[in-house]
Amino acid sequence: MDAALIILDGWGLGDGTSRDAVEAADTPNFDRLADAGAYGTLEVAGRRVGLPDGQMGNSEVGHLNIGAGRVVYQExxxxxxxxxxxxxxxxxxxxxxxxxxxxxxxxxxxxxxxxxxxxxxxxxxxxxxxxxxxxxxxxxxxxxxxxxxxxxxxxxxxxxxxxxxxxxxxxxxxxxxxxxxxxxxxxxxxxxxxxxxxxxxxxxxxxxxxxxxxxxxxxxxxxxxxxxxxxxxxxxxxxxxxxxxxxxxxxxxxxxxxxxxxxxxxxxxxxxxxxxxxxxxxxxxxxxxxxxxxxxxxxxxPPNQPEQVLGEVLADADRTQLRIAESEKYAHVTYFLNGGREIEFDGEIREIVESPDVPTYDLQPEMSAPEVTDTAVDVIESDDPDVLVLNYANPDMVGHTGDYEAAIEAVEAVDAQLGRLAETLRDAGAHVLVTADHGNADDMGTEEDPHTAHTYNLVPLVYVADDGSDGGRTVREGGTLADIAPTILELIDLAQPPEMTGESLLE
Structure with missing residues (x-):
């Protein structure tokens, strides 16, 4: 495998003003990757992702920008x-x-x-x-x-x-x-x-x-x-x-x-x-x-759909790609990542894991993250796709419930799966990017006034080279989600199409 993008949906970086489930959670695997690799932050709100000034990001917008490799001005x-x-x-x-x-x-x-x-x-x-x-x-x-x-x-x-x-x-x-x-x-x-x-x-x-x-x-x-x-x-x-x-x-x-x-x-x-x-x-x-x-x-x-998105560039180069998420986020790693188009590119492998059948996800904070990891590991080991895009839904979906303790459990559940997946990716020799599309669990409000919405906060960007180190690279400042696709293309030695105006995040 050449490269993997792991999206921790709703995993933002809190500003310390309210209860922060991401900060409160025990996340040894994320911390280990951040320490071993190159670490930086991304801006994921407002005009930086094609939204009005001051508007928080969301999963649809985030995945559109990630896949497009440019700022996509939203409806x-x-x-x-x-x-x-x-x-x-x-x-x-x-x-x-x-x-x-x-x-x-x-x-x-x-x-x-x-x-x-x-x-x-x-x-x-x-x-x-x-x-x-x-x-x-x-x-x-x-x-x-x-x-x-x-x-x-x-x-x-x-x-x-x-x-x-x-x-x-x-x-x-x-x-x-x-x-x-x-x-x-x-x-x-x-x-x-x-x-x-x-x-x-x-x-x-x-x-x-x-x-x-x-x-x-x-x-x-x-x-x-x-x-x-x-x-x-x-x-x-x-x-x-x-x-x-x-x-x-x-x-x-x-x-x-x-x-x-x-x-x-x-x-x-x-x-x-x-x-x-x-x-x-x-x-x-x-x-x-x-x-x-x-x-x-x-x-x-009517839609204003970007051309030459990440999936299309990979397909044109005869690279295989695995897209995987549980059902709550499946559309985001397929439809939205592909520029808002109902198209499955050549060499695109899609795996959907059903989300738990519960009224609200605070009742099952781990959601289907273990099954998502199981499926990813199985396909990586059996099919050896060139590129992986995977979404863990928990910090966002449980964050929306406003249940602080459940959100902590959700973050810790994702961290456990991140550790399992990272080990498989290391064995497969993949470059790894870990990030989020927007924040959520990083601001849970107060006990009296729980916060259930997304946040305006920055999100992390971690790069781990195929040997488990930072590869001698650093993450530049001022990056956005539109810069992720160009970064992946650089890592796997594919030319960035002129339609992509983002720039590699790595220096």
Whole structure:
């Protein structure tokens, strides 16, 4: 094997201001690699990864930049910039949805995550849609999905209060349903969760009802249920989705919008066992970005996909590559790493390990990390691929629960597997890079106010040469995720294509 990239998802470098599960954990294997090899840090947020200034990074953005070998300006940035310059108001897909509703005496239903988390959505985009609907005299309603994962667990009250003010200002966009992302944004084929969100929107069937969006989350807090897990709640007087209406999603990230989009647009899936239970209205469904290339639906902001990404360069050079992760992060080491394209390059070996079937990952902090390592070791020893890209999901997924002790266990579980994998890679004669796509477990907040979102912190970059040393190299300062692919290409003696504008991290 020539080279390996190990991504410790959510393993950031804390600033010492709050509980830091990465710092608190016992990580002898990571420490040993950092001591033996070359150590540095990477910037993984804001414009350095193609996001707006001050916006924390995330797994989708991180893996896109890693694979592209250049800064990839994200849909988030493109959408926000279009709102700022006014071109948003002339968007064909959005205006077609408005026209469809107006011609059918229907309504436009805005669907998405109402928060400023910036990972899946930004509520400012919803506010712009409501303003546009008001200006165009279009009757609109909102199906609000609450966050609590990329934001404070109880931040929903303020976001929904702000939304109600925007609705009052523009005279349209009333909230019809409120649902936690646990239900409306599942991505792991838990279709029964998605169905509950669908039923609230389409049939106005839910276990809870409230007089306002704010009251809906306050009732949930009274039940000790925070934003992420708010059960579907219908708002009194709100309309159902009907024939002739339009749906405009305002999530810009694709993975957690797919299942509900399938139900709303009647796009069948072999993974969807109970598809006979749904028969959605004949509504025009618009995706803010491309959620799945097989969805024959209008896209407000079509993909801007980079060419000559790492996987493509390796394939063109007849190098084999192993991509492996558990299911929670499988799309990131395949779809996102390949530039947001549903393509499997020649010589690309893909291995997926199912994530544990538990309600939340603090209940099983080790997740499927041991099985990921087992699979990687087996394939390395049997197939000897040229390049490995592997993701350990634990620090991110357990960090999102806000459980500090569980996050420590998650970090330690990953460190144990890192030690096992590093030994195999040393025997295989591989150059090794260890890094993270963004932080999470490095800031767990306080016991009274747990932090469940990503962080703005730097992440580590460790290089270990094929002989287990630093190879006489150092890690330069000021590096970003866009510099990883050029570094790998240098290590395996492949020319960097001109499309890649990143630079090797090693001096």
């Amino acid at each position: 988030y940035t493109r959408i926000s910039d279009s709102i700022a310059d006014g071109s948003f108001r002339e968007n064909d897909a959005i205006n077609t949805a408005f026209d469809n509703a107006r011609e059918n005496d229907g309504k436009v239903h805005f669907v998405g995550l109402v928060s400023d988390g910036g990972v899946h959505s930004d509520h400012e985009h919803l506010h712009a849609l409501i303003e546009l609907a008001g200006d165009r005299d279009v009757e609109a309603v909102t199906h609000a999905i609450t966050d609590g994962r990329d934001t404070s667990p109880t931040g929903g009250r303020d976001y929904l209060s702000t939304l109600e003010d925007v609705v009052d200002e523009h005279g349209t966009g009333d909230v019809a349903t409120v649902t936690g992302r646990y239900y409306a944004m599942d991505r792991d084929q838990n279709w029964e969760r998605t169905k509950r969100a669908y039923d609230a929107m389409v049939h106005r069937e839910a276990d809870h009802e409230a007089d306002s969006a704010v009251e809906a989350v306050e009732q949930s807090y009274d039940r000790d249920v925070t934003d992420e897990f708010v059960e579907p709640t219908i708002i009194a007087g709100g309309p159902a989705l009907e024939d002739g209406d339009s749906v405009v999603w305002f999530n810009f990230r694709s993975d957690r919008a797919r299942q509900l989009t399938r139900m709303l647009a009647d796009i069948r899936s072999e993974d969807w066992a109970d598809q006979s239970e749904t028969s959605p209205p004949d509504a025009e469904v618009v995706m803010l970005t491309q959620y799945d290339k097989t969805f024959d639906l209008p896209i407000a902001y």
